[in-house]
Amino acid sequence: MDxxxxxxxxxxxxxxxxxxxxxxxxxxxxxxxxAVNVIGTKTTILxxxxxxxxxxxxxxxxxxxxxxxxxxxxxxxxxxxxHHSKNLTSRGYGYRFKGGDD
Amino acid sequence: MDIVVILLTVAGLLFFFATTVGLLRFPDFYSxxxxxxxxxxxxxxxxxxxxxxxxxxxxxxxNLLVAIKILLIVVFIFMAxxxxxxxxxxxxxxxxxxxxxxxxxxxx
Amino acid sequence: xxxxxxxxxxxxxxxxxFATIMVKDLLSAAIIFGAYSFLMCLLWTExxxxxxxxxxxxxxxxxxxxxxxxxxxxxxxxxGVRKSGRLLTKAVALVATLITGLVLLIAEADFPGFANPxxxxxxxxSPYYITQTLHDTNxxxxxxxxxxxxxxxxxxxxxxxxxxxxxAVIAILRRFKKEDRCDIPGPYVISEAHxxxxxxxxxxxxxxxxxxxALYVVAHGHHSPGGGFQGGVILGASFILxxxxxxxxxxxxxxxxxxxxxxxxxxxxxxxxxxxxxxxLGANFLDYSILSKVLPATDTIMARSHxxxxxxxxxxxxxxxxxxxxxxxxxxxxxxDKGL
Numbered sequence: 151m152d153x154x155x156x157x158x159x160x161x162x163x164x165x166x167x168x169x170x171x172x173x174x175x176x177x178x179x180x181x182x183x184x185a186v187n188v189i190g191t192k193t194t195i196l197x198x199x200x201x202x203x204x205x206x207x208x209x210x211x212x213x214x215x216x217x218x219x220x221x222x223x224x225x226x227x228x229x230x231x232x233h234h235s236k237n238l239t240s241r242g243y244g245y246r247f248k249g250g251d252d
Numbered sequence: 253m254d255i256v257v258i259l260l261t262v263a264g265l266l267f268f269f270a271t272t273v274g275l276l277r278f279p280d281f282y283s284x285x286x287x288x289x290x291x292x293x294x295x296x297x298x299x300x301x302x303x304x305x306x307x308x309x310x311x312x313x314x315n316l317l318v319a320i321k322i323l324l325i326v327v328f329i330f331m332a333x334x335x336x337x338x339x340x341x342x343x344x345x346x347x348x349x350x351x352x353x354x355x356x357x358x359x360x
Numbered sequence: 361x362x363x364x365x366x367x368x369x370x371x372x373x374x375x376x377x378f379a380t381i382m383v384k385d386l387l388s389a390a391i392i393f394g395a396y397s398f399l400m401c402l403l404w405t406e407x408x409x410x411x412x413x414x415x416x417x418x419x420x421x422x423x424x425x426x427x428x429x430x431x432x433x434x435x436x437x438x439x440g441v442r443k444s445g446r447l448l449t450k451a452v453a454l455v456a457t458l459i460t461g462l463v464l465l466i467a468e469a470d471f472p473g474f475a476n477p478x479x480x481x482x483x484x485x486s487p488y489y490i491t492q493t494l495h496d497t498n499x500x501x502x503x504x505x506x507x508x509x510x511x512x513x514x515x516x517x518x519x520x521x522x523x524x525x526x527x528a529v530i531a532i533l534r535r536f537k538k539e540d541r542c543d544i545p546g547p548y549v550i551s552e553a554h555x556x557x558x559x560x561x562x563x564x565x566x567x568x569x570x571x572x573x574a575l576y577v578v579a580h581g582h583h584s585p586g587g588g589f590q591g592g593v594i595l596g597a598s599f600i601l602x603x604x605x606x607x608x609x610x611x612x613x614x615x616x617x618x619x620x621x622x623x624x625x626x627x628x629x630x631x632x633x634x635x636x637x638x639x640x641l642g643a644n645f646l647d648y649s650i651l652s653k654v655l656p657a658t659d660t661i662m663a664r665s666h667x668x669x670x671x672x673x674x675x676x677x678x679x680x681x682x683x684x685x686x687x688x689x690x691x692x693x694x695x696x697d698k699g700l
Binding site: 156159160163164166167170173174176179182183185186189190193196197200203204208209210212213215216217219220221223224226227228230231233234 | 362364365368369371372375376379383385387388391392394395398399401402405406408410413414417418421422425426429430432433554559563570573577580584585586590594597600601604605700
């Protein structure tokens with residue numbers, strides 16, 4: 151059963167590699183937020199799998215719960231940025247001088 | 253008991269594979285969001301259920317507490333992940349991400 | 361130490377690190393850095409260092425990413441494109457990096473092996489902690505006992521450093537007058553965010569449980585990974601969740617600035633106060649065994665366990681207050697009127 155769990159962990163890591171492709175090549179920043187949400191959830195699963203391989207799950211479950219929490223908070227915060235700021239790409243709404251045009 | 257754990261884990265892995273393929277191949281942000289939000293949540297739920305059952309192979313109180321804690325993570329992901337999906341999709345709609353439409357056929 | 365998982369997670373981490381540097385958009389770089397932090401914590405868990413992993417998860421992957429996003433919201437998202445530097449500068453930088461790396465690698469060859477049981481630390485120090493912790497302090501978690509009891513002086517200064525960081529952010533960013541004293545205009549806002557019913561409902565339902573979980577992490581730090589820092593950061597993150605789903609003013613009504621700074625002070629004072637109490641009772645500073653004179657029905661060993669709990673509570677309160685204070689200052693640019 152241990153080798154099956156290790157194989158599951160490696161399979162999840164390989165699929166996370168494919169998710170990283172969307173993270174890097176996502177055309178807008180919102181694609182990246184979505185992909186990082188997926189990475190965060192899968193890291194929670196990987197934590198419990200590592201705990202099961204070490205036969206000490208009781209230590210790792212608290213960390214997994216904290217992970218799921220913080221993943222949620224980071225995703226909601228990152229999407230609130232777009233509620234206020236409406237820039238999909240970073241084409242320079244940087245320092246806006248007073249009196250400049252749109 | 254082991255057979256159930258293996259079946260649930262493989263099912264979770266299959267759904268996650270479908271999620272990843274959807275993330276890579278769908279043409280539009282909103283369809284990718286379907287894949288990421290739904291497939292990710294379901295695969296996480298299945299795999300965590302499998303791990304909760306795996307830890308329950310000896311029926312004593314400590315194992316029961318650990319299994320209940322893992323089920324608590326399941327409940328939390330069930331509540332929080334669709335909310336995060338809604339937050340991202342709402343932000344994308346407010347920012348003006350346009351849905352993908354099929355080009356109309358010009359010929360004939 | 362599962363080498364298959366080690367290798368795969370390390371590959372992911374290296375790719376994330378490259379992506380963070382190469383992406384030409386600061387917001388995306390901050391988000392990918394959050395993913396890097398998640399995976400780094402996974403690596404530390406796999407090596408067996410669960411307390412470090414917990415702290416990295418809560419601080420690095422959680423609050424740090426939110427603070428980056430808040431800072432990018434107030435400043436710019438564009439990577440400053442300079443005219444290409446001269447080739448000589450780049451060549452000198454490359455040579456300096458290579459020389460530093462080579463020096464570090466040569467020094468690393470003198471270190472003992474990775475899990476060598478015959479290093480001085482493993483021969484004299486670790487066996488003492490491993491065998492004597494439960495006997496001296498009745499706390500099974502060796503990391504907590506080393507952090508809070510055997511090396512409690514260091515942890516007190518760590519808490520003071522966190523407090524100083526909060527003070528520094530207040531000193532730099534906080535503006536008390538009504539008029540703006542700087543020239544940088546506000547962020548480019550097209551419209552205010554509409555109130556979102558789903559996120560508000562879920563946040564309102566989840567925040568009590570998040571805070572309960574944070575208190576559990578603080579109290580259970582003696583028996584499982586956790587402790588004061590992690591619990592305090594999760595408490596601060598719960599207030600940040602309220603601030604980003606509701607209005608900024610609403611959270612200011614719950615946790616005003618005065619109450620926040622007061623809580624930060626109380627946290628550090630609690631830690632130093634317990635140490636001072638031990639001094640007043642006749643023992644060394646932060647020697648908790650003398651607290652058995654004040655606490656009813658404890659012997660000297662349980663008094664150390666209770667003293668550790670007291671300082672963990674102090675650390676949690678201080679860290680929570682400082683995390684909230686830094687977030688408030690960064691996200692509203694010191695003016696405390698509206699935020700993310």
